[in-house]
Amino acid sequence: MNPIQQSCLDVTRRHFLGECGVGLGKIALASLLTGAVARGATASNALALKQPHFPGKAKRVIHLFMAGAPSQLDLFDYKPELAKLEGKPIPPSVIAGQRYAFIRSDAAVLGPRFKFAKHGQSGAEISEVLPHLAKIVDDVCLVKSVKTDQFNHAPAQIFFNTGFQQPGRPSLGSWVLYGLGAETQELPAFVVMSTGSGISGGAANWSSGFLPTLYTGTRFRNQGDPILNVSSPDGMDARLQRDTLDLVRTLNERQLREVGDPEIATRISNYEMAFKLQTSAPELMDLKSESKETLDMYGCDPGKPSFARACLLARRMIERGVRFVNIYHEGWDAHTDVTGNSKQNCGKTDQASAALVMDLKQRGLLDETLVIWGGEFGRTPMVETNPSLGRSLGRDHHPQAYTMWLAGGGIKRGLTYGMTDDMGFNAVENPVHVHDMQATILHCLGFDHERLTYRYAGRDFRLTDVFGKVVKGILG
Numbered sequence: 001m002n003p004i005q006q007s008c009l010d011v012t013r014r015h016f017l018g019e020c021g022v023g024l025g026k027i028a029l030a031s032l033l034t035g036a037v038a039r040g041a042t043a044s045n046a047l048a049l050k051q052p053h054f055p056g057k058a059k060r061v062i063h064l065f066m067a068g069a070p071s072q073l074d075l076f077d078y079k080p081e082l083a084k085l086e087g088k089p090i091p092p093s094v095i096a097g098q099r100y101a102f103i104r105s106d107a108a109v110l111g112p113r114f115k116f117a118k119h120g121q122s123g124a125e126i127s128e129v130l131p132h133l134a135k136i137v138d139d140v141c142l143v144k145s146v147k148t149d150q151f152n153h154a155p156a157q158i159f160f161n162t163g164f165q166q167p168g169r170p171s172l173g174s175w176v177l178y179g180l181g182a183e184t185q186e187l188p189a190f191v192v193m194s195t196g197s198g199i200s201g202g203a204a205n206w207s208s209g210f211l212p213t214l215y216t217g218t219r220f221r222n223q224g225d226p227i228l229n230v231s232s233p234d235g236m237d238a239r240l241q242r243d244t245l246d247l248v249r250t251l252n253e254r255q256l257r258e259v260g261d262p263e264i265a266t267r268i269s270n271y272e273m274a275f276k277l278q279t280s281a282p283e284l285m286d287l288k289s290e291s292k293e294t295l296d297m298y299g300c301d302p303g304k305p306s307f308a309r310a311c312l313l314a315r316r317m318i319e320r321g322v323r324f325v326n327i328y329h330e331g332w333d334a335h336t337d338v339t340g341n342s343k344q345n346c347g348k349t350d351q352a353s354a355a356l357v358m359d360l361k362q363r364g365l366l367d368e369t370l371v372i373w374g375g376e377f378g379r380t381p382m383v384e385t386n387p388s389l390g391r392s393l394g395r396d397h398h399p400q401a402y403t404m405w406l407a408g409g410g411i412k413r414g415l416t417y418g419m420t421d422d423m424g425f426n427a428v429e430n431p432v433h434v435h436d437m438q439a440t441i442l443h444c445l446g447f448d449h450e451r452l453t454y455r456y457a458g459r460d461f462r463l464t465d466v467f468g469k470v471v472k473g474i475l476g
Contacts, residue, residue: 046214047181049181052445053446053447055446056409056445056447057367057368057409057410057444058370058444059180059183059323059368059369059409059445060318060322060323060368060369061176061325061370061372062318062356062369062370062371063325063327064311064353064356064373064374065157065160065205065326065374066349067199067200067328067329067331067332068330068333068376069153069332069376069377069379070332070345070374070379071113071395072402072403073112073379073424074112074114074129074338075114075126075127075129075130075342076125076142076144077420077424078112079112079381079420079422082110082381082424086108086111087108090106090107090108090381090382090423094425095425098400102389102397103382107382107383107385108382109381109382110338110380110382113339114127114128114339115127115128116128119134119135119137120134120414122137122138122415124416127346129343130350131350132353132355133353133354133405136354136358136407138413138414139358139361139366140357140406140411141406141411141474142416143406143474144401144419145401145418145419145428145432146402146403146404146418146427147401147431147432147433149399149434150376150377150399151397153200153201154201154202155201156377156397156399157199157201158204160434160438161173161204161205162204162209162463163438163462163464167201167209168207169209169210170207170208170209170210170211170215170454170461171207171208171217172324172441172463173192174190174206174216175211175463176442176445177190177323178208178211178215178452178454179442180323184321184322186321187284187321188218189323189324190215190218190322190324191219191326192205192206192326192327192328193220193326194219194222194327194330195222195330196328196330197330198330199330203219205326205328210456212265214265220313222305222309223304223305252264252267252268253268256268284313284316284317285313287312288302294312297355297358297359298311298352299351299352300312300352306352307327307349307352308348308351308355311327311355311356312352312355315365318365332345334379334395335384335389335391335396336391336393337394338393338395341394353373356371357407366407366408367408369408370407370411371406371408372404372441374402375402375404377402378398378402379396379402380395380396381425382395382396383395400426401426401431409445410444410475410476411474411476412474412476415474417473418430418432435465436468436469437471438468439464440470440471442464449462449464
C-alpha cells in the first residue's frame with residue numbers, strides 16, 4: 001500500500017467533522033457567522049429603526065385577539081333566514097363535505113340570539129350586545145368575509161398569528177419588529193397581555209420562531225410587577241446592579257465578537273431591558289395620572305386586572321413607543337349557551353375596545369395606529385347540543401366565514417366589506433383569507449409582504465408563506 005492510500009485510510013469521519021481544517025464544523029460556523037453579520041446581530045443595532053419598503057400609514061399595531069372565536073352571527077352578521085329556519089336541518093347542499101369539531105353536519109339551524117340595528121352614517125348593522133361599538137361604527141371597517149384553513153383553536157390561533165398552523169414560525173408582531181425596529185429603549189417593543197382563562201395556541205402566538213429571540217413578544221402580567229422579578233432583591237442597590245450588568249455585558253460582547261451568535265445579542269438586550277424596566281414599568285403601570293373621565297370611558301378600575309385595564313395600558317404603551325401590543329381575551333368558545341357567552345364577553349370587552357379607538361382618535365394617534373379586533377374563526381349556523389357533555393344552544397367552530405373589524409392606520413372608515421350567503425355559511429362577496437389579512441396589515445405598515453423575508457434552512461420565509469394578496473378595498 002502506498003503512502004497516499006494509507007493517508008486516505010487514516011481520514012476518519014471524526015477527523016473530517018471536527019479536526020479537518022475545512023471540516024463540516026468550520027463550514028457550519030462560517031455559515032453562522034455570515035448569517036449573523038447579514039442579520040446585523042449586535043446588541044447596539046438589532047432593534048435599530050429601519051425603513052419599510054414604502055411609507056406606511058400605520059407606525060404601530062394594537063391587536064385585540066378574541067381567543068375562542070366570537071359568534072359573528074350573533075354580533076355582526078345578521079341573517080333573517082336563520083331565524084326562519086331555526087330548528088330545521090340545514091340544507092345538505094350547504095354543508096356537503098364539511099368537517100366539524102363537535103357536531104354533526106346535519107345539525108339543526110340556530111337563529112340569531114339578539115336584535116340587530118343599523119348605526120351611524122355608514123348604516124353598519126350591529127348586535128344589541130355591542131352598544132359601544134355601535135357608537136364608533138363610522139370609525140371602523142367591518143370585514144364580514146374572513147376565512148381560515150383551520151377549524152380547531154390552537155392551530156387556528158397560531159395560523160392567524162404566524163401564517164402556519166404549527167409552532168415554529170415568527171409571529172406577526174415579530175415580523176413587524178424585525179422589519180421596523182424599535183422606537184423605545186425603555187420598554188419592550190412587542191408586548192403581550194391576556195385576560196381570561198388561557199390561550200390555546202400558547203406562546204407560539206407571539207414567538208419569534210426562527211428569527212432571533214430578540215423579536216419575541218414580552219408577556220406582561222395583569223397585576224403587580226408586569227414581569228416577575230423585575231424588582232431588585234433586598235441588598236442590591238442601583239450602583240451594584242449597574243456594575244454587575246456592565247461586567248456581564250463586557251463578557252457577553254466578547255463572546256458575541258468571537259462566535260457571532262445572534263442569541264447573545266438577545267441576552268445582552270434582555271439584561272439591559274430588565275434594568276430599564278425597573279424604572280419604566282412602575283410608571284407605565286401606575287394609572288393615577290389618568291383622569292376620571294378616561295377611566296370611566298374605558299370602564300377601568302385601576303386596581304383590578306381586566307380587559308379594560310389592558311386596553312388603557314396598550315394606549316399608554318403606544319404613547320411610549322411600543323411598536324406592537326397583543327391583548328388576548330380568552331373565553332369566546334361558545335359550545336353551549338352562545339347567548340350567555342356572548343353577553344358575558346361583550347360586557348367585558350365592548351366598552352374598552354370602543355374606548356381605545358375613541359381615545360386614540362382624541363389624542364391624534366389613531367391615524368398612525370392600526371387596531372385589529374377578531375378571533376381565530378367563527379361559529380356555525382347550526383346548533384350544538386350534546387347532553388352527555390352538558391351542552392345546549394351553542395355553536396361549533398366555523399372556519400368558512402367570520403367577521404373582524406379594523407380601525408386607524410391606513411384602513412377605510414365606516415365601511416362594511418364582504419358578504420356571506422343567506423345562511424352565513426360561506427363568504428360569497430370579497431372573501432378575505434387569513435393570508436390576505438396578514439398581507440394587508442403589513443401593507444398598512446409599509447411592507448410588501450412578498451419582500452419582507454428571512455432566510456432560514458435554505459429558503460426565504462415570509463409571514464404569508466406563498467399566499468396572500470392585499471385587500472385594497474379596505475384601504476383608506
